[in-house]
Amino acid sequence: MTKKLWFQMGVGILLSILIIKYFMEISFIFAPVVIIIKAIILPLLLGGVLYYMTEPIQRFMENRKFPRWASILTIFAGLAVVLWIFIAIIGPPITNQVNNLVEDAPTLEKKFNIVKDRLLEQKEDLPEQIQNSIDSAANSAQSIAVKFGKWVVQFLQSFFQAMFLLILVPFFFIFMLKDHEKFAPKIYNLFSGERREWVKKTLSDIDNVLRSYIQGQFLISAILASLILIGYLLIGLKYSLLLALFALFMNLVPFIGPWIAVAPAVIIAYLQEPKLVILVAIVTLVAQQIDSNLITPNVMGKSLDIHPLTVITIILAAGNIAGFVGIIVGVPVYAVGKVIVSNIYDQRRKIKHAATKDV
Numbered sequence: 001m002t003k004k005l006w007f008q009m010g011v012g013i014l015l016s017i018l019i020i021k022y023f024m025e026i027s028f029i030f031a032p033v034v035i036i037i038k039a040i041i042l043p044l045l046l047g048g049v050l051y052y053m054t055e056p057i058q059r060f061m062e063n064r065k066f067p068r069w070a071s072i073l074t075i076f077a078g079l080a081v082v083l084w085i086f087i088a089i090i091g092p093p094i095t096n097q098v099n100n101l102v103e104d105a106p107t108l109e110k111k112f113n114i115v116k117d118r119l120l121e122q123k124e125d126l127p128e129q130i131q132n133s134i135d136s137a138a139n140s141a142q143s144i145a146v147k148f149g150k151w152v153v154q155f156l157q158s159f160f161q162a163m164f165l166l167i168l169v170p171f172f173f174i175f176m177l178k179d180h181e182k183f184a185p186k187i188y189n190l191f192s193g194e195r196r197e198w199v200k201k202t203l204s205d206i207d208n209v210l211r212s213y214i215q216g217q218f219l220i221s222a223i224l225a226s227l228i229l230i231g232y233l234l235i236g237l238k239y240s241l242l243l244a245l246f247a248l249f250m251n252l253v254p255f256i257g258p259w260i261a262v263a264p265a266v267i268i269a270y271l272q273e274p275k276l277v278i279l280v281a282i283v284t285l286v287a288q289q290i291d292s293n294l295i296t297p298n299v300m301g302k303s304l305d306i307h308p309l310t311v312i313t314i315i316l317a318a319g320n321i322a323g324f325v326g327i328i329v330g331v332p333v334y335a336v337g338k339v340i341v342s343n344i345y346d347q348r349r350k351i352k353h354a355a356t357k358d359v
Contacts (some may be wrong), residue, residue, distance in 0.1 A: 040168065045329070047172030051180065052214040054079070058177060072177050090241070097242040202343045209335045216296075221251035223295055224258070224287055231283030237265065238272055253327055254311050258288060306335065 054075045061071040184207070188199040229244035237243070247261035262284045269276035311331055318330025 043168035044172055046169045047176060048210075049214055049218075050079075050169070050173045051176040052211050053218060054177070055180070055211070056215070068178060072174065075177065093241050094245065097239045101239055101242065198343065198347050202340060205339045205343060206336050209339050210332060213332050213335060217252055217254070220291065220295055221248050224248075224251050224291055227287040227290060228261075228283065231287065232265070232280075235276060235279040235283065237269055237276060237280065239268060243268070253315060254331055255308055256312060256315055256327075258284070258291075306331070306338070310334075 057075055057078070058071045061074060062068065066074070184200065184203045188196050188203060191199050225244045225248035228247050229240060232240035232243060243261075243265045246264065247258070250257040250261035253260070262280070265280050265284075266277055269280045314330045314334050315327050318326035318333075320326075
């Protein structure tokens with residue numbers, strides 16, 4: 001019985017629970033370690049994202065005989081130019097639209113309250129069952145909005161609290177660009193034989209998954225945001241650049257992000273001119289159709305192979321556990337875990353097949 005997979009998994013789960021239980025009881029011993037990890041996690045994540053975004057540029061240059069130091073300097077110079085373009089060209093319109101939004105906020109609030117009161121008045125003329133459904137939907141939407149607002153606030157608080165640590169980002173980024181080939185060998189060289197090959201393959205698969213997800217998700221978000229910006233400008237929607245920038249960040253969240261991104265656009269469109277809501281819906285529909293049929297299949301392909309329902313479940317669970325940061329990192333963490341489990345399963349199947357063959 002001890003050789004059965006279900007028994008070994010059960011023992012592993014029980015041992016994991018016991019380890020977590022006793023770890024929690026003596027957590028005060030590890031408090032300094034936890035503080036250090038929290039301090040470096042944001043710079044490490046940002047450094048990793050920058051590395052995966054710029055690694056194709058470095059590989060392209062080094063394939064053309066550029067030395068490592070030259071590729072790193074070129075990447076930093078390119079990032080500096082992009083930052084300057086953003087500040088010099090995109091910064092002023094964004095600042096202008098933010099100021100306009102702040103000035104128009106009282107008027108927008110009055111219009112929103114008028115629309116809300118009108119809808120509540122009309123609700124009384126509907127059957128009781130429909131009224132109850134509307135109340136239930138409104139409460140659910142309010143609960144989701146409040147929870148999402150808390151996630152955003154928590155993220156902003158954490159972000160601003162960690163701003164002074166962002167000086168560490170260039171250091172992580174430089175070391176990743178400089179020594180990224182050395183990280184995996186230092187791990188798999190600790191092993192030997194078949195286990196070494198398995199660890200090497202697993203690390204390679206994890207690297208491929210993270211690269212595909214980060215590069216693909218950022219590219220898809222940038223293309224979608226550009227399409228949305230063009231559409232909003234064509235229909236004359238106010239705060240188009242601000243809404244497109246919001247969509248750029250929200251589209252980093254798979255499946256749920258685009259729906260979150262369109263919500264403020266619909267509200268502003270209705271308050272600006274009700275018929276614009278239809279045009280915003282058309283722009284969103286066209287952008288999403290182009291994404292689902294052309295962009296995502298060609299950019300992401302089947303690299304993650306995660307069902308949409310699984311993604312939504314992961315995002316909701318990660319959001320409850322770790323707030324807005326959990327929403328962002330939930331899917332890649334799950335993808336890495338899936339790679340590890342798949343490789344463990346494949347290795348066990350190979351061992352079992354070899355044992356059966358010997359018999």
